Amino acid sequence: MKLPSPELEASSSRTRTALLKRLADVVSLPGSRINAFERAMTADLLVDMLREAAPAERRKVAHRLAGLSEIPATLVRLLLRDEVEVAEELLVNAKSLSDADLLDCARMGRLEHRRLIALRREVSEVVSDGLIEAGEVLVLECLLRNEGARFSNAGVEAVVAIGRGDARLTRELLRRRELRPAHAYVLFWWADADARVLILQRFGVSRDILREATSDIFAIATEEGQIDELSARALGFIDPRQRRRDGLDGRPSLEAVVEAARGGLTSEVIEEIAYLSAVKVSTAAKVFADPGAEPAGILCKAVGLPKKALRTLWEGLGRGADERGLEQGLVAYDVVSVDRAQTMLRYWDWSMTSSLTPALLRAIGELGDDVREEYSVAKNTPNGAFTKAFGG
Template structure:
């Protein structure tokens, strides 16, 4: 058969390109060569074929590119140039690799996440075995649809920083909270910060699941308290850790400096009106920083007040005393107890003293230290942070209380 000369300088019309049977067959054959085993084609031949295939695919129709992507998805090793081109393609084309190819590297997925759009990132989030590095990048975009898929993916692996970033994002969108609570990577430090902007149901879950006992720590460090006392508690690092571990919640040293004879005395004064001064004294007597006390007293839910009372050994009526001091209604208007007050009473009955102390100390920790920077930023979001003659925690406490009480 005599074939006509090859028209190298002739550009086909779009209609001709779409209908070209030769192009379809050639794309398939090139893909077949790329898929040949190493016993049939060496690395250089495969790379050369991949380069030619990439050049054709740039101008091919989406349906043709999708067929090639589907053909390559089962390869143990796909040429890098083809992966990059197809993952950056339309989501319908990229989906063939993102869903079916098991050999995509983190570098491939990171390039796809950064160079494409939301639908590509959603497909990445659905992949099996999404690594911590890829998760971190997907989280950076803050796309709720992607994050929901990622949190539901049991094979995705979250880093500590990634979990912290998601916790911070839940402050602006509660849709992530339920799936986040099911993640095994979530730790008490995360949960106790999430608590502050969670709804009532979520708060109850957090208190039930993450209010852990410190008994194992108390047994491990039982003899160290005497050592630290002999050293007059001069080592700040051990002192801070032992304050977290110890069984006693109240600060006995604060009594000597307080105008009140006891925490009960301060609570009795508070029921007639919780001023900034009384709130600060209750915080000190309870072994808390003023910022932590401010967060507890200004929280509208009531659960933190119950935790405070239980952890410090105050009787249940102390909750009502603080409720009155905060000028909150005790009735729901229909003869029953106000829902928030009722939840506070329920929490008081539900949680054990030791576990309440753990919660309280984590709150104190997370609010006043850089233990988890992302969570610290989230929990302080919106707080004014001015420096004057008071320490930053004292100033924040005063500002929070003055806003809440209209002073």
């Protein structure tokens, strides 16, 4: 086959360059100069040429089209699926891209395409959800830092689950206005010491307004004696009493059980602490299996135990030599009020039921890998304690 001469190639290149520019100019004409059908026809011809054009030529066309208020869909799809150097012209500069355009690019492009989408001035909840699906930490970090990005509730939950063990994502998540207490209390389990203090300070929630709104209902429940499970669960969350009454069923006081833990925090001691603190055994097991002392500090504050009880429990776990860990637990104890500690503890207890959404349940459930299997069965619920207190 006879190859074209260098002169012919140069001539064709000049022709192609001029033609590509002219077609892009026609596509860019205002609506007063060209109708929709003419624009679509020209766009189809331009797409056909761009498929065989050099990357530098495609990039020039993308740069020319980026400022349009409306870019033909066929051109958008072709250029956004192109190499990053080409797609970048639209992803960075084109304000007219729709959510559908960006989602198609996110799914068909590479990591760098998704990173550029995450950096756009505005990113909708729908597009954020699409980026989150890929689970790429670099993209998620850019998205979380972007103040113009919006997150759905499901999106925040997904990032909380994906970010387990990643300090960067944890820090960025704590800056987001979309983060809610339920998210933060799950995030707490894998946050570092500084992040845990921030969670306690920012997301500590008082139940005063709930108690004020339902104060008369407690009297009604006492009068009825037997109440349904749904009401018991809701009132159990609001009730300011966290621990069961001392001497209930002939059991020792919580203080006595904690003192007994000095010789070792056995499974029996953990079960007794859980029962007297009105939480599930699985919740107490998570608290004491945690490498930090903060969860134990929150439990102690919630049930009205003094700081020395936390020291005793820390020694019972065989961690008495870890003074730094204990100090972090004491900081958590001081930072949070009794009411807010109870709220957090009860949210943790909820995580053992269906009260949290599936994404958060999966995230927190994975933390139980190092907790003994016998604690995986939910029992000794605070609902039961509340029902029994009212004669149920």
